[in-house]
Amino acid sequence: MMKAAYTALFLIGTTALWSCGHAQREVAIPVEDTIPVTLLSLRQLDADEIIEATGVFTTDDETVLGFKNGGVIQQIYVKEGDPVRKGQRLASVQATEIDTRAGQVNVGLEKAERDYQRAQKLYRDSVATLEQLQNARSAWELAKRDVDAVQYNQQQLHIISPVSGFVLARLANQGQVVGPGTPVLQVNGAGMHSWMLKVGVSDSQWAKIQKGDAAEIETDALPGQKLQAIVSKKLEAMDPQSGTFTIYLDLKTPPSGKLATGVFGKSRISVGKAANNTSPQASWELPYEALVDADGNQAYVFVTRDGKRATKQAVKLGSIGQQSVMVLSGLENIDGVIVAGSPYLTEGSLIRVKP
Template identity: 35%
Template sequence: MKRIFFPFTFLLMATTLVVLTACNGGPQAATVTDDAIAVKVQPVTTTRYAPVLKYSGTMASTAEARLSFKIGGIISKIYVKEGDHVVRGQLLATLDLTEINAQVQQASQGVEKVQRDVNRVKNLYNDTVATLEQVQNATTQLQVAEESLRIARFNQQYAQIRATESGTILKKLMNEGEMAGAGSPVFFVNGTAGNDWVIRFGVSDKDWAVLKKGDKAAVEIDAYPTRSFTGIITEIAQGADVASGTYEVEVKVLPNGARFAAGLFSTVQLQPAAEQTVTLVPVEAIAEASDKIGYVYTVNADGKTVTKNKVTIAFLENNKAAIVSGLDSAREVITEGVGYLTDKSVVKVVK
């Protein structure tokens, strides 16, 4: 009986000891240590950079013009067609002058009549039959008639369209026999006399803030796939476009002997002169990202817990991610094991 009782008693005491030890937390602490996620860290570096901005647009001339008649009327004759090259002062189109010439003749006859009235009133005034007021009124009527004749002749002069610059007819918007309204465009002309070619495109408010006149640009044109052209920012809009909400930027392109035409599709790389400070981290440190927002883990001062940092990514280059905000005070970031981490993870840094 004694040989059987002793082992049973010993087993009961051992079981009780295990239970008490577990309550005191001994094995639990060992379990936490065993569950720690092994991670590796790498130092971060800071540098200054100017962002490279890419936009696209079409080629245009600085001498573009929409030509129209000053007055309305029936188009009598159009002398050019789309694609024609024109020179400054060349006659492009005329209106039917029947009505306009009649207005000029009417105004001219009105001047002659009022002139006779003035002469008659002056003679009566010299004979003390008419008053000075009557002479003055007749003189005023003559001046009004002369100005009406001047207006009619001016309209007669602009009842035709002449090229304001040497260039090319890009678009003919109306045909002979149509009724042209005053100021309604009839031709869209691309002037090439100055050989000034520009690309216009809209930029976001953030990019607008770092751009300025004089910043250089590299231009690639689809029509010349093996060549690169130099550009410079000449105009920056000071207000946003109502329709698109973007700010228009104009880049002047140097042809360097190439032949340009309106509408050529182009890609522009802008290099702003303004620089900003960024933090460079290995790409492996980015746990997750969407657009320019990502998350990076750092080890806290206790060496065991981690912080999930929301960062703004400027660009990716050479296996490095440039962070512009979110890691201001961090010296190291976790690069291995980030796929297993959460903001409540316990880690063990492996050298």
């Protein structure tokens, strides 16, 4: 009887202890923390925005020419505005120094050849060693390479036109001493290759304009014509002389009239409107802090639809600026993107939006 009573008391105590411990463990389960974040309200860039920019016409084969080795200019055979043919000699530099060098290397080659022939005879007679024969042959090979190099430099005493076109500028004069690569002439193949308008825009305009955007160009040189063009290139650095960013607009079709390099033109660039598409493309501008897991033109951002939980959203990137990046798709029907606190977030994280 007493044994049964003790057994009952033991079971009751064990059950009570288990219940207390279980209850204690339930209370200790941590509650997920909310992460404070900053939300950037999205504003889709005006897809119908028109940016007006002015510039000058040029061609895609405009080239600045100079001498490979420099020296004293002996003769410049063309003037500004002269037509030129591909392969035509445009300028020459004095050959005194290079001719003297050619004489030296030719004498050196003759000596090296004699030494090599003598070493061959001595080696056959077992007077010279194999190493001496090999050294003589190496000296002869080096002398031949020196002659080849001088002969090549003798061919570079002249500036030869790479295109058929016109001389745009004469940047040096006869008798002037120029260094290797110093600009002497500027030429282009006007009328032979594609025309483009080179315009300058501000940094904010540069960030909005995308490669492939459509543009319309007018110039007084072709009155009444509206030339259709496309944004073909955006330079990634500011022009230190003008303080603007350079954009190149390629003409889609040749103009029905004559153009010249340097002719002034006015352009109207349709932001977000592709040249082969009549419907404008949406875009948004985001700071770099908003991006996570970026790879090429693909990236992710964290957004929130209810202000309580974070959602990872895939986006497609466009042009990249110094402080921000353009997003071309993925943010449709989304009001805000998380720009501070995103490194601590995962899919579904609880968030608290800071004011």
